[in-house]
Amino acid sequence: DAGVIQSPRHEVTEMGQEVTLRCKPISGHDYLFWYRQTMMRGLELLIYFNNNVPIDDSGMPEDRFSAKMPNASFSTLKIQPSEPRDSAVYFCASRVQGGGTEAFFGQGTRLTVV
């Protein structure tokens, strides 16, 4: 398996533009997580899905952020409109059901909003 695949790897956009980040989890994994990482705040959980259903989106910073998982092999995180403070590395991770199972991370999308 190729692992968790995220695209794009890097994104530079202007303030006010819409940004869409994409993730393909590992086949057969039941959970999908979106995290944001900054120096100040570390890794923050934004939202996670179980069997394509959003379970907890309490970490989504505000209404400008939305996430979807239309099927088991694809998820998107959208920011509209983007702001400079959204600049961060966004990671997608997936794992199988079970308490002690490992989460596998994609390589991340480095977002810069200017």
Added chain:
Amino acid sequence: RKEVEQDPGPFNVPEGATVAFNCTYSNSASQSFFWYRQDCRKEPKLLMSVYSSGNEDGRFTAQLNRASQYISLLIRDSKLSDSATYLCVVKGGSQGNLIFGKGTKLSVKP
């Protein structure tokens, strides 16, 4: 109180040293615990799970103290290649989510 707290470091140690990291968590219902490692500009990767009885993997030993809600990681005989950020991770109660600490940075010097 943050859900998972770690000393951010950095820990600067010479090769061959023994170093210990600690982590505390706030949710007493947490059921699973892990240490992840993150290299600079890379994604986090699982280093080891943490079991109630404690567990060892080569030079790495993890301990869990449920009563004190505290997790530790001990690295013996540090190598240059151990330089990274070590993330304490807790799976909350009946929830499926994984909560990460902010990480402890380790730098091993020759």
